[in-house]
Amino acid sequence: MSSSREPVEVAVCMGSSCFSRGNKNNIKVIKDFIERHGLCDKVKLKGHLCEGLCKDGPNVSLDGQVFHCIDAASISVLLEQEVKMQE
Secondary structure, three states, X not given: OOOOOOXXXXXXXXXXXXXXXXXXXXXXXXXXXXXXXXXXXXXXXXXXXXXXXXXXXXXXXXXXXXEOOOOHHHHHHHHHHHHHHHO
């Protein structure tokens, strides 16, 4: 059964500041979350270059909405909320 909704797009800043301040770990957390919950068809993970929001990083966006100071715990909560909204 396929979903008619587009997957949630999770974009992780790969700029050096965000990457070193936590997005390296956040990527692992996001990938583990997707795999653990069988969400390959509901979540699209991608990286993007620095968008100049370094002072507020690490930055992650979900469907275009930017979230700042993201850590492993907060990205898991955001993913839970966003995926549940699709169901």
